[in-house]
Amino acid sequence: MFAIGDRVRARVMNPPGHTRLPAYLRGRPGRIDFVLGTLPFPDARAAGVASAAQTAYTVRFATADVWGADGDPRGSICADLFESYLEARE
Amino acid sequence: MSHVHETSADSSNRVKSLVAALEAAHVLTERELDAAVESFLVHAQPANGARIVARAWLDEAFRARLLADGNAAAAELGIDLAHWAPVKLRVVANVPGHHNLIVCTLCSCYPLALLGPSPAWYKSEAYRSRAVRDPHGVLAEFGTKLGDDVEITVWDSTAEVRYLVLPARPAGTDGASEAQLAALVTRNGLIGTALV
Numbered sequence: 701m702f703a704i705g706d707r708v709r710a711r712v713m714n715p716p717g718h719t720r721l722p723a724y725l726r727g728r729p730g731r732i733d734f735v736l737g738t739l740p741f742p743d744a745r746a747a748g749v750a751s752a753a754q755t756a757y758t759v760r761f762a763t764a765d766v767w768g769a770d771g772d773p774r775g776s777i778c779a780d781l782f783e784s785y786l787e788a789r790e
Numbered sequence: 791m792s793h794v795h796e797t798s799a800d801s802s803n804r805v806k807s808l809v810a811a812l813e814a815a816h817v818l819t820e821r822e823l824d825a826a827v828e829s830f831l832v833h834a835q836p837a838n839g840a841r842i843v844a845r846a847w848l849d850e851a852f853r854a855r856l857l858a859d860g861n862a863a864a865a866e867l868g869i870d871l872a873h874w875a876p877v878k879l880r881v882v883a884n885v886p887g888h889h890n891l892i893v894c895t896l897c898s899c900y901p902l903a904l905l906g907p908s909p910a911w912y913k914s915e916a917y918r919s920r921a922v923r924d925p926h927g928v929l930a931e932f933g934t935k936l937g938d939d940v941e942i943t944v945w946d947s948t949a950e951v952r953y954l955v956l957p958a959r960p961a962g963t964d965g966a967s968e969a970q971l972a973a974l975v976t977r978n979g980l981i982g983t984a985l986v
Contacts, residue, residue, distance in 0.1 A: 758951075
């Protein structure tokens with residue numbers, strides 16, 4: 701479980717089935733912006749587990765950490781990501 | 791993840807085939823399908839979003855409740871978001887120096903209940919891929935030029951959460967009624983591609 705302000709990183713993963721972790725965020729550092737509670741977990745639902753659910757978080761990424769110098773230099777991107785998409789970082 | 795992008799003609803053909811197969815199997819009739827789609831869309835009106843925003847401009851306490859729990863605040867105005875799908879509504883407020891923009895990079899998630907069906911550009915690959923990288927540039931192409939000093943947060947709707955932008959109340963609207971304020975609210979203002 702993560703809390704608001706926690707430093708996290710989106711995992712680098714390429715599962716063979718469905719996932720809603722956008723490729724452009726994999727491996728990027730961010731911080732927990734909001735705890736959304738338990739939401740339907742699409743990766744397992746797509747595999748036939750109709751009731752699958754998992755804690756989800758809004759994670760805020762600095763745009764520069766995602767796109768480097770080619771992105772908006774000051775802004776940020778928030779995405780709604782599931783617990784299993786995330787790992788803690790120092 | 792496949793990198794072969796389906797065209798709308800491909801999707802349309804697939805939907806036709808699926809409907810034909812379901813009819814052949816007596817799972818549903820075309821009439822039942824039409825009724826379900828109509829029920830889905832009949833209450834999904836842009837006026838819902840406009841009412842919420844106008845109320846938030848007039849009532850500070852409602853604004854605070856709206857930002858804290860979008861579903862509960864919408865329910866106060868008789869808008870039951872669960873009519874469409876069990877989604878969580880989060881409303882994000884534009885304040886001086888900070889702007890919000892909504893996108894769904896993975897598909898086309900959209901606050902349908904509050905804005906009606908989404909415009910074609912919202913579903914385009916160009917908008918979905920560029921909004922997260924160059925929001926200032928995308929906004930400028932919509933005719934919305936924000937200063938370089940304005941920070942933009944782009945909300946990528948990747949789970950069962952729908953976002954709505956609460957625009958800043960336009961200047962010179964002191965004394966306006968809730969209905970007059972609601973009439974000023976635009977769809978693009980609630981997506982974040984325009985100011986109100």
